[in-house]
């Protein structure tokens with residue numbers, strides 16, 4: 226296990242600097258002669274349309290790896306300093322900047338923690354990149370099912386009790402992967418989950434893709450690492466303001482995740498030409514959050530609180546949030562998500578969001594049968610939210626119907642599953658496409674999740690049953706989309722080819 230050394234002083238006097246951004250900027254604008262990639266040479270060789278679209282400055286800053294004074298030269302290089310400052314800001318022992326999203330982090334964590342045959346426990350509705358990570362790594366999986374709000378049709382977090390049971394059913398599990406917060410902004414009890422994971426000898430890994438701002442304001446949930454988690458992912462681009470596709474992977478000080486193993490795995494799933502624009506945006510976003518985050522979040526929290534009241538006043542709409550805290554699977558919540566329950570309008574979230582798009586060019590993060598979810602950022606202005614509440618108040622009476630829209634069900638059958646072979650064997654094994662009715666008793670090569678509710682009904686390596694087929698058909702009939710299905714109409718499915726009998 227690689228040991229991490231704590232820095233001499235913890236008081237973070239360097240957070241106001243952004244060493245990688247500064248180094249890239251200095252190189253980009255000083256007029257060096259470039260006989261290296263990329264071929265556009267700071268913009269001279271780029272298509273004029275691209276230059277006009279991105280601006281010459283962005284192209285000047287688009288640099289490759291291994292430039293002296295940026296990520297080469299005496300250690301710590303500006304790049305190393307930037308990652309260390311990010312680790313310091315999040316209370317991590319080590320941080321990696323990622324240029325293929327939190328997706329890359331999940332792949333790396335699976336490679337580091339779930340080598341062939343090794344067991345891990347996964348939250349059943351984890352992001353698809355975790356199953357893909359197991360396809361890459363060959364690990365074996367046991368599941369923990371999240372709490373489910375059947376009225377709203379929304380999955381919350383896992384409880385420590387459910388995680389404890391899942392770990393007991395997966396003896397020897399090396400790690401437990403949980404999601405917190407959820408797409409709807411609900412945070413799990415990370416302290417409790419850490420306690421039960423550690424008691425079972427497993428590392429707790431938190432997919433905090435949606436919670437890069439946690440821990441930076443007293444009214445927000447604490448950052449998972451400060452609650453005992455061994456590793457966490459943050460999709461910095463989602464809420465904190467780095468460029469799309471950039472993210473961070475953090476590993477705790479001397480926890481149960483070996484930073485040496487993670488470093489090897491990150492290298493494996495990383496391009497040798499990571500985008501300097503994405504990396505610089507991570508350095509800048511960390512500085513912005515560490516230095517001004519509390520003030521910026523204050524502004525968003527005030528804007529969010531006002532908007533909630535205005536949206537709640539629209540007949541048929543009610544805002545869901547803090548009142549859920551304390552229910553199973555909800556230990557905290559994120560006011561940067563505005564979850565609107567639209568059941569009282571008689572319309573689905575899809576219908577209301579389509580009407581808002583058609584009339585006002587409003588584009589929201591997520592619509593389901595029963596809800597619409599808005600995502601805010603740092604320092605959000607109240608004005609667009611005020612406009613939204615006004616536009617919603619105009620739209621809803623125009624399209625409202627009598628009655629209530631209903632949530633998509635999640636019958637227990639949909640989450641009972643029989644894993645026959647590992648995700649890797651199922652994904653890489655010889656497969657064939659068959660009509661779904663002929664697939665009963667065969668092993669799925671596909672991961673299929675209905676959205677909503679977003680909980681996978683089938684994963685690679687699981688047995689296809691009559692019940693699962695009936696459930697997935699019910700979902701499509703109710704208007705849910707099947708994520709991951711090679712045939713979205715669900716007439717056919719890819720299963721492992723039958724072994725020739727000898």
Ligand SMILES: Cc1ncc(COP(=O)(O)O)c(C=O)c1O
Nearest residue numbers: 325326327328352432434460472
């Ligand atoms: C819980 C969770 N984890 C990981 C990811 C992947 O993040 P990225 O898009 O940054 O690769 C997502 C994306 O939505 C997510 O919701």
